[in-house]
Amino acid sequence: MIFNVMFGRKKQPARQANALADLQVGESAIVSDIELAPSLAEHLMNLGMVPGLEVTVTRSCPGGDPRVYRVEGTEIAMRRDLSRHIHVQLLGAPAFGD
Amino acid sequence: MTCHPVARPIGETSAAVRTVAVIGPPNSGKTTLFNRLTGLRQKVGNFPGVTVEHHTGHIRDAAGNDVALIDLPGVYSLNPKSEDEKVAVDVLMGNMPGSSRPDAVILVLNSNNLSSHLVLAARVIALGLPTLVLLNMADELREQGGHVDVLSLARQLGTPVALVSAVTGEGLFAVSNFLSSSAPVPEPLELPVVGNTRSTREWAVRVGENAKYRRPATPVWTRRLDGIFLHRYWGAVIFAVVVIAVFQTIFAVGQPLSNLMQSALDATGVRLGNILPHGYLNSLLINGVWKGTGSVLVFLPQILLLFLVIGILEDSGYLARAAIIADKTMSRVGLNGKSFIPLLSAYACAVPAIMATRTIESKRDRIATILIAPFMTCSARLPVYTMVIAAFLPNRSLLGPFLGTRALAMLSLYVLGFLMAVATAKLLNSTVLRSTDTPFVLEMPPYRWPRPISLSLRLVDRGKAFLYRAGTVIMLVSLLLWAATNFPMHNGQPPAVQDSVVAKVGHTIEPVIRPLGFDWKIGVGLLTSIAAREVIIATLGTLHGVDPESHASDLQAALHQELTPAAAVALLVFFAFAMQCMSTIAVVRRETNGWKWPAIQFAYMTLVAYIAAYAAYHIAGRLIG
Numbered sequence: 001m002i003f004n005v006m007f008g009r010k011k012q013p014a015r016q017a018n019a020l021a022d023l024q025v026g027e028s029a030i031v032s033d034i035e036l037a038p039s040l041a042e043h044l045m046n047l048g049m050v051p052g053l054e055v056t057v058t059r060s061c062p063g064g065d066p067r068v069y070r071v072e073g074t075e076i077a078m079r080r081d082l083s084r085h086i087h088v089q090l091l092g093a094p095a096f097g098d
Numbered sequence: 099m100t101c102h103p104v105a106r107p108i109g110e111t112s113a114a115v116r117t118v119a120v121i122g123p124p125n126s127g128k129t130t131l132f133n134r135l136t137g138l139r140q141k142v143g144n145f146p147g148v149t150v151e152h153h154t155g156h157i158r159d160a161a162g163n164d165v166a167l168i169d170l171p172g173v174y175s176l177n178p179k180s181e182d183e184k185v186a187v188d189v190l191m192g193n194m195p196g197s198s199r200p201d202a203v204i205l206v207l208n209s210n211n212l213s214s215h216l217v218l219a220a221r222v223i224a225l226g227l228p229t230l231v232l233l234n235m236a237d238e239l240r241e242q243g244g245h246v247d248v249l250s251l252a253r254q255l256g257t258p259v260a261l262v263s264a265v266t267g268e269g270l271f272a273v274s275n276f277l278s279s280s281a282p283v284p285e286p287l288e289l290p291v292v293g294n295t296r297s298t299r300e301w302a303v304r305v306g307e308n309a310k311y312r313r314p315a316t317p318v319w320t321r322r323l324d325g326i327f328l329h330r331y332w333g334a335v336i337f338a339v340v341v342i343a344v345f346q347t348i349f350a351v352g353q354p355l356s357n358l359m360q361s362a363l364d365a366t367g368v369r370l371g372n373i374l375p376h377g378y379l380n381s382l383l384i385n386g387v388w389k390g391t392g393s394v395l396v397f398l399p400q401i402l403l404l405f406l407v408i409g410i411l412e413d414s415g416y417l418a419r420a421a422i423i424a425d426k427t428m429s430r431v432g433l434n435g436k437s438f439i440p441l442l443s444a445y446a447c448a449v450p451a452i453m454a455t456r457t458i459e460s461k462r463d464r465i466a467t468i469l470i471a472p473f474m475t476c477s478a479r480l481p482v483y484t485m486v487i488a489a490f491l492p493n494r495s496l497l498g499p500f501l502g503t504r505a506l507a508m509l510s511l512y513v514l515g516f517l518m519a520v521a522t523a524k525l526l527n528s529t530v531l532r533s534t535d536t537p538f539v540l541e542m543p544p545y546r547w548p549r550p551i552s553l554s555l556r557l558v559d560r561g562k563a564f565l566y567r568a569g570t571v572i573m574l575v576s577l578l579l580w581a582a583t584n585f586p587m588h589n590g591q592p593p594a595v596q597d598s599v600v601a602k603v604g605h606t607i608e609p610v611i612r613p614l615g616f617d618w619k620i621g622v623g624l625l626t627s628i629a630a631r632e633v634i635i636a637t638l639g640t641l642h643g644v645d646p647e648s649h650a651s652d653l654q655a656a657l658h659q660e661l662t663p664a665a666a667v668a669l670l671v672f673f674a675f676a677m678q679c680m681s682t683i684a685v686v687r688r689e690t691n692g693w694k695w696p697a698i699q700f701a702y703m704t705l706v707a708y709i710a711a712y713a714a715y716h717i718a719g720r721l722i723g
Contacts, residue, residue, distance in 0.1 A: 039179045040537065045295045046123075046174035047541055048214045058323065062334045063426040068324070068542065072213060073313055075542040076325075077422045079429065082537045 020055065020069065021085035028056040029088035031071070036085050044086070048074040055088065117166045117198065117276065119189055121222060122206030123215050124172035124459075125543050127234045131206055131264035132169045133555045135273060140169075142563050144193050144691040150185045151256035151456075153559075159277035168200065174214075175295070176221040181461055190225055202228040204273065209233035209261060210244060212311050216302035217295065219255065223284045224292055229257045230276040236261040236269060242314030250309040256286035265549065320415075320544040327419045335421045340416070341442060344407055348400065348446040353477060355399035363392035381584055381592060390576030393630065394569040397681060398561060401450040404443050405560045406553065408454055417457065418540055425538055431520050432527030434460065434538045437467040441519075444474035448682045449568075452689055453560065466526050468686055469699055472677055472689070473519035475512045478631040482673050483511055485635055489654035490666045507670075514674050518706065563688070571684035579629050595640050600625055614672065614711045615665025615719075627678045665723045668715035676707035 023029055031051050034041040048071045049055065058068040058075060066079045103460040122128035133140070136155025145152055153169040170189055171182035178184040185194070192199025205222050207215035212233070223229055233246065239261075240510075260272035290301035327333050350629045371384040411417040417439070425435030444451035455471075458464040487507050495502045582600040584592040595601055604622035611621050619641045623634035629692045635653075642656040661669065677683065677700050686696040 039177065041507050042175065042177060042179075044539065046212075046214065046217060046297060047539065050299045051296065058321075059328055060330075061328050061422050061426070062330050062337075063423075066422055066428055066538065066540075068328070068422075070316070073316055074211060074214060075316070077418070077425075077538075077540040077542055079425070079538050082539065 003027060005080075019078050020057075020078075020086040020088055023057045023088065025057050025060050027090075028054055029090050031055050031086060032089045033087040034085065035087060036082075047076050048072045049076065049086065054091075111124060117168065117200045118202045118204055119168050119170055119200040120204045120206065120233075121170040121186060121190070121218075123174045123208070123218055124618060125211075125541060126172070126206045126208040126215065127264050128169070128172060128206040130549070130552055131232070131234060131262070132167065133552060134264045134267070134270070136167055138555070138558065140558055140559075145189075148181055148185060148691065149699070150181055152185075157277070158274070160271075160274040161278045164280065165277050167204075168197070173218065175218055178512070182415060190222070190227065200227065202230070202276070204276070205229055205231045206234050207231065209235055209239045209246060210242070210314055211297070212246065212306050212313065212472045213302050216305055217298050220290055220298050220301060221292065223255060223257060223286055224289055226283055228282060229284050230273065231255060231257050231259040232269075232272070233259065233261045234264055237263040237266050239314055242317055243312075245307045245310065245312040245315030246306075247311075251305065251311075254287050254305050254308055255284065257284040271527050317544055323545050324419070324542075326458060327416065328422070333419075333423060337420055340411070340420060344439065344442060345445070347407055348443055349405060349477070352403045352446060355403070356396050359399055360392065360396050363388075363395065367392065378587065382580070384680040385584070386577050386580035387573075389580070390573040393576055393681070394565065394572045397447070397449050397564065400447055400541050401453060401564055402557050402561060404446075404450040404454060405557055408439060408457065409553045409556050410548050412457065413546065413552060415543045415545040418542050421540060422542075429538065431523040433523055434458070434463050435540075437463060439469060440467055441474060444471040447476050448472045448474065448679065449564075449685050450681065452685045453564065455689065462531050465690065465695060466523060466531050468689060468695070469526065469702075470519040472679070472682055472699070472703065473515045473522065473675070475674070476514040476631075476679075478679065479511075480674055481632045481635055483508055483628075483670060485650075485654070486657070486670055488650075489657045490661075490663050511670060511674050514671070518675060522702075547711060564685070567688040568681065568684040571687060572681050575680040575684075579626060583626070595622070597635070614668045614708070615715045616669070617659060617660065619668065624672075624676075624678070628680055630681070631673065631678050634717060662719070664715050664719035667718040667722075668711040671714040672707045672711040673712050674707075677703035 001033065020029075020031075030050060031053055033051060034044060034049070036044070049069075050071075053071050055069050055071040058070045060067045061077070064080075066077045068075055068077050069083070070076075120128060120132055125232065132153060132155065135157050136153075140153050140155030142151055142153050144150065146574060150171055152171075155167045155169070157165050157167055159165055168189065170186045173180075173183045174187050176187050176190075178187050188194040190200065190203065191196060203222055203225075206218055231251075233248070233251075239246070248259050248261055258272070258276055260269050262269035262272065264270075288301075290298040301582070324430065327336055335406070367384050367388045370388065374380045388464060408417070411420065417436075420436035424438035428435050428437055437455070439457070440451045440454040443454060444450075444552055451471050451474075452468050455464045455467045458467060487504050490505055491504055493502050493504045496506060579600070582603070583595065583598050585599050586593060586597075587720075590599070599712075601618070601622055603625060604618040606623075607621050608616075608618040611617075611624070616624070619638065622641065623637045626637045627634040638657070639653055642653065642660075657666070670692060683696045683700060686699060687693055690696070
């Protein structure tokens with residue numbers, strides 16, 4: 001960022017993927033946080049959606065919703081309004097925020 | 099190892115293990131394993147006070163002693179938040195009324211999903227009961243290149259561990275060995291802190307790593323099949339084909355089978371009636387008991403057929419995909435995709451449809467689906483619609499050969515039922531049964547070939563469940579109605595319908611139904627149709643001294659005299675919305691394990707039917723005159 005400011009370069013819009021819902025089909029990311037009620041978060045973790053594990057968007061169903069995600073070999077289908085609350089970090093994303 | 103059932107007197111059982119609970123996550127093959135161990139020596143019941151079902155069965159240990167196995171609901175963890183988990187914990191702690199604390203636990207895990215499933219292992223082992231850990235689906239693990247060191251796992255968990263396959267039967271001797279040993283309390287190396295899922299998960303991964311667990315890759319053909327079945331276009335097409343196939347099976351196969359059964363039962367009833375001496379006992383046995391039994395048995399073909407189809411869809415793994423495809427539409431009314439197949443089958447008959455709602459895990463969604471299922475125009479309504487429409491609406495074509503006035507009227511009634519179902523679903527969603535806290539998350543199992551034995555056991559199971567629990571209620575109501583139509587007797591002869599108890603009740607309710615344009619004869623018809631909707635035709639036939647089968651036009655003429663066109667419309671609307679099927683009530687009672695929901699449903703639907711019929715009578719009266 002400092003680099004861009006110093007050299008007057010126009011800041012490129014960073015690829016922001018905050019939640020699972022933002023990922024494209026075929027993309028992978030690391031689950032960072034589940035922003036949901038404890039019982040619901042627990043249910044998701046029981047299914048395999050655990051912070052620290054890699055999740056891939058396998059496919060999108062007819063209509064775009066729900067989508068299927070694969071984590072640790074388990075395939076889970078989830079609606080968009082739920083996947084919006086699962087925060088992820090893109091693989092290769094910078095350590096400090098943009 | 100064989101598990102052939104042989105009864106043994108309880109007194110001869112040694113001091114070895116007696117009651118064993120079987121627990122495991124969904125998709126671990128626990129049911130297949132339980133069925134394999136107990137075979138036909140199992141029965142199904144409900145845990146007291148909840149809608150959760152349980153299976154109990156018997157098995158022999160290596161020494162030949164009899165052991166009772168109790169199958170607990172599939173749970174991922176022992177968090178007493180969901181009803182299933184609460185039941186599991188209660189049973190394991192000995193807090194479930196009616197059952198004592200089990201002597202041991204058999205834990206069934208999917209060896210292909212160990213990291214997730216070990217989380218449950220941590221919780222169960224922490225309870226301190228002698229535990230046997232079975233890593234199921236070992237055949238798949240092997241075929242797909244997975245691996246686990248069983249000894250290492252056993253050492254870390256402090257319990258015996260065995261790799262088994264419920265499908266091939268390998269490794270199951272471990273069960274009988276475990277049961278006949280004086281099984282010790284587990285002594286694990288370390289256990290994670292109870293309550294923290296994240297650290298438990300990390301513990302599970304560590305344990306797996308120490309046991310050199312290698313998870314097999316997802317079979318390529320599952321992914322390829324999903325590429326087709328969940329394809330944007332092809333997936334929807336295949337879904338439509340499957341839906342039509344289900345529909346057709348129920349109508350083109352199930353319905354005729356049911357009718358066949360009905361005529362066979364009727365014919366036998368007539369023969370029996372001729373053999374027995376005439377009189378009051380004859381009437382009771384034939385018209386009461388036999389007819390009552392018949393009205394229960396007639397549902398069996400459709401129930402078994404529907405469950406066969408659903409069993410194939412579920413075991414193969416396709417049902418999960420179908421639920422996902424249907425989910426988008428269903429979520430708009432506050433239901434989830436798994437409600438689709440039950441609601442579809444309700445178009446044939448609500449009885450098997452309501453039983454089929456057990457595939458819906460969420461209790462809230464399940465009850466909502468059960469409550470709206472009877473609004474789907476079931477096939478029993480059709481004869482009534484046909485008769486009334488034919489009596490009052492001349493058939494004129496509107497769109498050439500494609501659509502006539504009568505077909506349009508029929509179609510409108512279908513639409514009416516559907517709209518009311520949707521409206522009720524939305525009403526439930528915003529008031530009594532909000533769907534906010536049970537979101538749609540579905541684990542997708544890999545595709546598998548369904549196993550015939552598994553399917554057959556399930557059919558036997560559902561058939562028994564229906565016969566014993568719903569069948570008894572249906573039989574009872576049937577007998578009550580027989581009594582109401584056959585009393586008071588004169589010289590051992592049943593009275594004419596006009597003089598019987600049911601007619602008296604018809605007269606009594608007449609003031610209530612007069613605003614709808616109905617008289618006491620229709621009232622009697624409404625009462626008898628509680629047995630089954632189409633019974634009203636026979637009842638009205640009898641009341642008018644006409645045989646509906648051979649003199650249909652005479653019955654239509656009689657109806658003309660009895661009802662004004664507006665009242666006919668009201669009658670149709672009433673039938674569209676009213677809950678007039680005791681079998682449905684019986685099944686709802688069975689599936690919700692109580693009278694509360696059937697009562698609410700009956701009251702609600704009767705109210706809707708009354709108000710709608712009233713409105714229809716007056717609006718139609720103004721339009722038609």
